[in-house]
Amino acid sequence: MKFSKKPKVQFPKKPKNLFFMVLIFIGALALMTRLMDYTRQVKNVTYSAFLKDVEEGKIKKVHVAGQDIQGVYANGSKFETVVPYTAKHWDTLKDNNVDIAVENISNQFSIWYILLFGLIIGIVIALFYILRQSRGSSGGGGSNIFNLGKSKAKMFMPSTIKENFNSVAGVAEAKEELQDFIDFLKNPAKYRRLGAKITRGVLLIGEPGNGKTMLAKAVAGEANCPFFSISGSDFIEVFVGVGAARVRDLFAQARKFAPSIIFIDELDAVGRQRGTGLGGGNDEREQTLNQLLAEMDGFQTQESSVIVLAATNRPDVLDSALMRPGRFDRRVYVPYPDLKSREQILQVHARNVQLSSEIDLGKIARGTPGFSGADLANLINEAAIIASKTEKNEVGVVDLEEARDKIILGKEVKTMVQTKEDLEVTSFHESGHALLTLLQPEDSDPLHKVTIIPRGRALGVTHSFPEREKYTTTKREMIANLVSILGGRAAEELVFNKLTTGAGSDLVRASEIARNMVCSYGMSELGPVVYKQQQGDFAYSQKIAENIDKEVKKIIDEAYEKAITLLTQNRDKLDALAHKLLEKETLYAAEIYELLNIEPREDYRFVQ
Numbered sequence: 001m002k003f004s005k006k007p008k009v010q011f012p013k014k015p016k017n018l019f020f021m022v023l024i025f026i027g028a029l030a031l032m033t034r035l036m037d038y039t040r041q042v043k044n045v046t047y048s049a050f051l052k053d054v055e056e057g058k059i060k061k062v063h064v065a066g067q068d069i070q071g072v073y074a075n076g077s078k079f080e081t082v083v084p085y086t087a088k089h090w091d092t093l094k095d096n097n098v099d100i101a102v103e104n105i106s107n108q109f110s111i112w113y114i115l116l117f118g119l120i121i122g123i124v125i126a127l128f129y130i131l132r133q134s135r136g137s138s139g140g141g142g143s144n145i146f147n148l149g150k151s152k153a154k155m156f157m158p159s160t161i162k163e164n165f166n167s168v169a170g171v172a173e174a175k176e177e178l179q180d181f182i183d184f185l186k187n188p189a190k191y192r193r194l195g196a197k198i199t200r201g202v203l204l205i206g207e208p209g210n211g212k213t214m215l216a217k218a219v220a221g222e223a224n225c226p227f228f229s230i231s232g233s234d235f236i237e238v239f240v241g242v243g244a245a246r247v248r249d250l251f252a253q254a255r256k257f258a259p260s261i262i263f264i265d266e267l268d269a270v271g272r273q274r275g276t277g278l279g280g281g282n283d284e285r286e287q288t289l290n291q292l293l294a295e296m297d298g299f300q301t302q303e304s305s306v307i308v309l310a311a312t313n314r315p316d317v318l319d320s321a322l323m324r325p326g327r328f329d330r331r332v333y334v335p336y337p338d339l340k341s342r343e344q345i346l347q348v349h350a351r352n353v354q355l356s357s358e359i360d361l362g363k364i365a366r367g368t369p370g371f372s373g374a375d376l377a378n379l380i381n382e383a384a385i386i387a388s389k390t391e392k393n394e395v396g397v398v399d400l401e402e403a404r405d406k407i408i409l410g411k412e413v414k415t416m417v418q419t420k421e422d423l424e425v426t427s428f429h430e431s432g433h434a435l436l437t438l439l440q441p442e443d444s445d446p447l448h449k450v451t452i453i454p455r456g457r458a459l460g461v462t463h464s465f466p467e468r469e470k471y472t473t474t475k476r477e478m479i480a481n482l483v484s485i486l487g488g489r490a491a492e493e494l495v496f497n498k499l500t501t502g503a504g505s506d507l508v509r510a511s512e513i514a515r516n517m518v519c520s521y522g523m524s525e526l527g528p529v530v531y532k533q534q535q536g537d538f539a540y541s542q543k544i545a546e547n548i549d550k551e552v553k554k555i556i557d558e559a560y561e562k563a564i565t566l567l568t569q570n571r572d573k574l575d576a577l578a579h580k581l582l583e584k585e586t587l588y589a590a591e592i593y594e595l596l597n598i599e600p601r602e603d604y605r606f607v608q
Contacts, residue, residue: 042070043079050081054096062098071098155253156220156227164221168214169348170341170373177332178202178219181307185223185259188305200296201327203267204311206334209374212311215334216263219309226260228253232269235288243270243288251295251306259305267310271318289319297326336372339365339469345373349380354394364400367448367465379403410456418459423582425492426452426460429502431578432491432567433462436484438598439566443480446601451586459502475523478513482559483566485510490563491574514555515548524551573598 045053050069053059062071070080165175184191184198191198204212220227228250235243254260264270274286296308310328312318322328337345342365350361368376380395382403387395406412418426434450448463455461464484489503522528526547531540540548567574573596580595581587593600 043077045079045081047081047083050079050083051092054092054098057096059096059098062093154229155257156229158220158224158226161217161221161227163214163217165218167221167348168211168218169344170337171211171215171334172341174204174215174332174334175218177330178215182219182223185225185261185305185307188259198307199326199330200306201308201310201329203315203323203328203331204309204334205313205315205331206311207313207336207372209372210334210336211373212334213263213265214373215332216261216265216309216311220261220263223259223261226254226257228260228262230262230264232264232266232271235270235292236285243284244291247288247291247295254306259307262306262308264308264310267312267322268314268317271310271312271322273317273319289322293321293327296328336370337376339369342368342371342376345376346380349377353380353384356394356396359395359397359400368404369466369469375407379407382406405455405461409458409461413454413456416454418454422459423452424578425496425500426502427578427581428491428495428574429488430460430462431574431581432487432489432563433484434487434592435570435574435577435596436487436563436566437462437464438592438596439570440480440483441601443474443477444484447589447592449586449588450581450592452581453585458505475517475521478517478523479555479559482510482513482556483563485513486556486560486563487567490560490567491578494564494567494571495574495578510556510559511552514552514559517555518548518551524555526551 050059053073058073060072060074062069067082067084068080069083070078072078168175181198181202188198204215206212216229217227230250235246250262254262270285270288270292272285272289274289308328315323315331318328343362346361346364364379368379371379379400380403383395383399386402387399392399402412430450430452434447437444437447445464445466448465450460450462452460485506486503488506489499492498492500492503517523518526519531522530526544531544531548533539576595577587577592580591584591587595590600592598
C-alpha cells in the first residue's frame with residue numbers, strides 16, 4: 001500500500017507581501033484616526049449663533065475654508081458652521097480678537113484624501129491577490145471565477161503511473177481487447193502504413209467494483225503515455241457553456257501531449273440521451289455533450305493520437321450519437337470475475353496480509369460466487385480487521401467466515417433476545433432448508449453450513465456453494481431450488497402446525513423464480529413465449545396475465561407439496577438436525593452429513 005507524502009507547510013517567500021499588508025494597516029489606522037476626530041463631539045451652530053458668540057467673546061479661534069468654519073470656544077469645546085460670502089464676519093472676528101486661520105480651498109486635496117484613495121486601491125489589490133492565490137492553489141481544477149472554463153482533469157505523466165496489466169487480476173478478455181490500443185499508441189506507424197485507423201473511443205461497461213478504473217490506469221501504464229483522468233460530473237457547472245469550455249480545454253491539453261489517453265469516469269453523468277430532461281432537456285449538459293461529440297469526431301477534428309476511455313454501468317441511457325462508429329464504437333465488457341479470476345484477485349489483495357497456512361484461496365474463491373473485485377478486497381480487509389481486534393498473529397478460517405457472512409448478511413446481532421419457542425421455530429425453519437438441499441443432491445448446490453445466529457434482518461441462514469461456475473440453469477435445478485427455498489415454511493407447518501412471517505423473504509424469492517420460469521424462460525404450459533412489461537405497461541392481454549398467475553401459483557404449489565412430502569418422509573432427520581442446531585447454533589456440512597448418516601458430497605468450507 002502506498003501512502004502519499006505529508007505536504008509541507010508553505011510559508012510566505014516574498015517579504016513584499018508582508019510590507020504591502022503592513023502599509024494597508026497603517027493607512028487604515030491613520031484614516032480611522034482622522035475619522036475619529038470628526039466623530040468627536042463637535043457642535044453644529046447656526047450663523048446667527050456664531051456671530052452672537054463672537055460678539056460675546058466666547059470664541060477663541062477659528063479655521064476658515066471657504067464658507068466652512070471650524071472653531072474652538074474659550075472653554076475648549078469645538079463647533080462648526082457655514083457662513084455666507086460676505087466680509088461682515090471678518091470685521092466681527094477681528095474686533096473680538098479671534099485667532100483666524102484661513103485655508104485656500106483650491107488646496108483642500110490633503111494627505112487624508114490621498115490616504116483614503118490609497119486605502120481603497122490597496123483593498124482592491126488585496127482582494128485580487130487573494131483570488132489569484134486561491135486559483136493557484138486549486139490544483140488545476142479551476143474552482144473559482146477566473147478558472148471556470150478550465151478542465152478539472154488530473155494529468156498523470158508516464159513516470160507517475162505504476163499500474164500495468166499485472167496489477168489487474170482477472171478480466172483476461174478485457175485486457176486482450178485493450179491491447180490493440182496500447183499497440184497503436186506505442187507504434188501508430190504500424191497501422192497507418194496500411195491505412196488503418198484506430199477507434200477514438202473505448203467504453204468500459206461493467207457493474208461497480210469490477211475494475212473499470214483500474215483497467216484504464218493499466219492501459220496508460222502499458223502504453224507509457226500521459227493520462228488525463230476526469231469524472232463526467234466535473235464537466236457540469238451551474239453556468240451554461242462552462243461544460244463545453246472544459247471539454248475544449250481538456251482535448252486541447254491532451255493534443256499537446258499526444259499520444260495520450262483521456263479517461264472519463266461515470267460517462268452517463270454527461271452522456272445521457274438528449275431531450276429527456278425537464279422541458280425537453282438540460283441546456284448545460286446537452287451543450288457539454290455536443291462539444292464532446294465534436295471533439296471526438298467532428299468536422300474540425302485533427303488527426304492526433306488521443307484515445308478516449310470511458311467507464312459506465314449504465315450504457316442503456318447513453319446518447320446514440322455517442323455510441324456510433326468513430327466515437328465510442330468499441331465496447332469492452334468488464335463482468336463479475338469468474339472462479340479463476342476471483343482466485344487471482346484474492347492473491348493480489350492477500351499479498352500484504354498475514355494469512356494462516358491452512359487457508360486455500362481457491363476454496364475461498366469457490367465460496368464467493370457473485371463477488372466483485374471490490375467485494376473480494378473488502379473480504380480480505382474485513383477478515384484482517386476481525387483478526388486484529390482479537391489480537392491474533394494471522395488471519396484464520398474463522399475470520400474469513402465471519403467477514404463473508406458480515407458482507408452478505410450484516411453484522412451478528414448479539415443484543416437480540418429470543419424466547420425458547422422462537423429459537424425452536426428458527427431452528428426447524430433452517431433445518432428444513434438444509435435437509436431439502438441434502439435430499440436433492442443431483443439438482444442442488446452442495447450445502448456449506450446452517451446457522452441460527454441472527455445477522456442483519458435474518459434470524460438464521462442456510463448457505464450453499466456452487467460446485468462450479470454456472471452460466472445456464474435447467475428447469476429441474478430451478479424446481480429443486482424452489483423446493484429448498486420453501487422448505488422453511490413447510491417445516492414450520494409440519495412441526496408446529498402454524499405459519500410465521502419468518503418465511504416472507506423466502507416467498508419473495510420463490511415467486512420471482514416461478515414468474516421468471518413462466519415469463520422469461522418458457523418453462524410452463526404457456527409455451528416458449530416471453531412475456532414482458534414495457535415501461536409499466538403489460539405487453540400482453542388480461543387473459544394472458546391471468547394464465548401467467550395461474551402457472552406461477554401452480555409451480556409454487558407443486559414445489560411446496562414436494563417439500564412437505566420429503567420432510568414428512570424424513571421427519572427423524574429433520575428433528576435430529578433441528579435439535580443439534582439448537583445446541584450448537586452453527587453446523588457445517590461435514591457435521592450434518594455425519595449426524596444424519598448421509599453420504600457426503602465435497603465439503604465446500606474454506607478449509608477441509
